[in-house]
Amino acid sequence: MAIAIRFRATVALIGRFPVLAGVDLDVDRGQIVLLQGANGAGKTSLLRACAGLLPIVAGQAEVLGHDLTRDRRSVRPEVGLLGHASGLYDDLSVEDNVTFSVRAGRGNRDAVAPALARLSLDGRLRAVAVGRLSAGQRRRVALAALVARAPRLWLLDEPHAGLDAEHRDLLDGIIRDAVAGGSTVVMASHERERATALAGRLLTMAGGQVRHEEEGGTEGRPVPSGAFSPSPAPAERAHVA
Amino acid sequence: MWRDAVLMAGKDLRIEARSRVAINQVAPFAVVVLVLFGFALEPDRGVLAQAAPGLFWVAVLFAGLLAVQRSFAVESADAARDGLRLSALDPAGIFLGKAAAVALELMGLEALLTAGVVVLYGTDLRGAALLLATAATATVGLAACGTVYGVLVAGLRVRETLLPLLLLPVVAPVLLGATRACEAALGQSLDDGWRWVTLLGVFAVLYVTLGILAFGSLLEEA
Numbered sequence: 001m002a003i004a005i006r007f008r009a010t011v012a013l014i015g016r017f018p019v020l021a022g023v024d025l026d027v028d029r030g031q032i033v034l035l036q037g038a039n040g041a042g043k044t045s046l047l048r049a050c051a052g053l054l055p056i057v058a059g060q061a062e063v064l065g066h067d068l069t070r071d072r073r074s075v076r077p078e079v080g081l082l083g084h085a086s087g088l089y090d091d092l093s094v095e096d097n098v099t100f101s102v103r104a105g106r107g108n109r110d111a112v113a114p115a116l117a118r119l120s121l122d123g124r125l126r127a128v129a130v131g132r133l134s135a136g137q138r139r140r141v142a143l144a145a146l147v148a149r150a151p152r153l154w155l156l157d158e159p160h161a162g163l164d165a166e167h168r169d170l171l172d173g174i175i176r177d178a179v180a181g182g183s184t185v186v187m188a189s190h191e192r193e194r195a196t197a198l199a200g201r202l203l204t205m206a207g208g209q210v211r212h213e214e215e216g217g218t219e220g221r222p223v224p225s226g227a228f229s230p231s232p233a234p235a236e237r238a239h240v241a
Numbered sequence: 242m243w244r245d246a247v248l249m250a251g252k253d254l255r256i257e258a259r260s261r262v263a264i265n266q267v268a269p270f271a272v273v274v275l276v277l278f279g280f281a282l283e284p285d286r287g288v289l290a291q292a293a294p295g296l297f298w299v300a301v302l303f304a305g306l307l308a309v310q311r312s313f314a315v316e317s318a319d320a321a322r323d324g325l326r327l328s329a330l331d332p333a334g335i336f337l338g339k340a341a342a343v344a345l346e347l348m349g350l351e352a353l354l355t356a357g358v359v360v361l362y363g364t365d366l367r368g369a370a371l372l373l374a375t376a377a378t379a380t381v382g383l384a385a386c387g388t389v390y391g392v393l394v395a396g397l398r399v400r401e402t403l404l405p406l407l408l409l410p411v412v413a414p415v416l417l418g419a420t421r422a423c424e425a426a427l428g429q430s431l432d433d434g435w436r437w438v439t440l441l442g443v444f445a446v447l448y449v450t451l452g453i454l455a456f457g458s459l460l461e462e463a
Binding site: 051052053073076077079080081083084085086087088089090091092096100101103104105106129 | 255256259319320323325328
């Protein structure tokens with residue numbers, strides 16, 4: 001199994017504070033990994049480091065074959081990060097935001113319309129300025145941008161936050177499909193029950209380090225190519241219909 | 242790089258068209274500045290007409306500050322700047338696109354302010370070629386320099402107050418050169434206006450080059 005993320009004694013600083021204080025981590029491609037831990041444990045920093053947004057000052061850090069200690073920009077187009085903020089432009093419409101994200105990521109514009117439809121953002125919402133949407137709807141727009149870009153590594157920080165039950169189920173289906181398509185997913189979530197069922201591995205962080213690891217649900221473990229059905233989950237199928 | 246620049250400029254201009262901040266706030270602000278200069282100086286139109294080139298470019302500078310601040314405010318809101326960093330866009334293309342959007346906004350504003358100085362100050366427009374060359378080079382220089390300094394302070398909490406402090410002294414040569422060139426075009430001085438345009442051109446080339454080379458690093462630090 002190819003490695004998606006390999007960190008060894010990785011240290012990252014914000015100012016002088018070590019937000020990652022010697023992280024050791026291996027993530028295989030096609031895995032779903034859940035990061036858990038108290039606020040300030042380093043979950044968000046680990047996700048941002050994987051995206052090449054935090055400079056690595058010591059140790060090794062390799063993501064999708066890119067050595068982040070040498071060049072942390074080259075990995076970015078292959079990574080999709082959904083952080084606490086949605087990263088959207090309030091004055092642009094839903095469709096314009098997703099289209100800009102796809103074009104800026106050198107993605108296929110033809111993927112925009114299906115992504116909007118999947119997140120129930122087609123129809124009336126498509127032309128609405130993002131600044132007029134609710135928090136949950138903004139979250140769905142950001143997710144639609146990720147779906148349309150189809151990154152190889154999904155980094156999701158509290159992805160279920162702000163979504164209603166129906167769209168949480170839909171998000172779970174999207175994550176399953178991403179993994180079925182060969183992507184890797186690392187997410188931080190306080191939705192323990194839901195995320196645990198989804199993830200193949202649970203990593204507990206504290207003090208900027210991975211302190212504990214346990215197995216999660218079976219579906220997030222890496223599977224041989226072709227062994228995973230990409231069909232949507234029942235709840236999602238009902239939603240799309 | 243050019244494709245990315247067009248994409249960025251299109252995005253920024255679309256945001257301005259939808260939000261109408263440039264039309265509803267920046268342009269009225271610049272016109273108010275012109276009117277206030279009229280109040281501050283003598284109502285005698287002769288003095289206003291003599292000072293018109295300088296007052297015009299001071300108004301453009303102030304409005305340009307707002308345009309640059311606005312250009313980076315939309316990237317700061319909702320962490321859109323992270324999206325730019327994570328994109329596959331060439332940093333030089335991002336710089337050129339943002340600077341081009343600011344420049345186009347400023348050109349529209351300058352057209353409005355030109356009408357303003359003609360109506361309010363009684364300025365008689367002459368030397369169209371020199372005026373247009375001055376406007377083009379000064380605008381490119383202001384937009385490029387503003388975009389460099391805009392990204393430099395974009396990540397700071399004090400960016401709104403720090404940007405004018407940093408930018409206004411740096412663009413003093415633009416104010417000087419553009420004012421002198423316009424005075425020459427309007428027949429108010431015996432200077433060779435084209436020499437001032439050359440200075441403005443050098444300034445613009447310098448900051449466009451600096452922006453292309455440094456914007457990526459500055460965006461990383463923002």
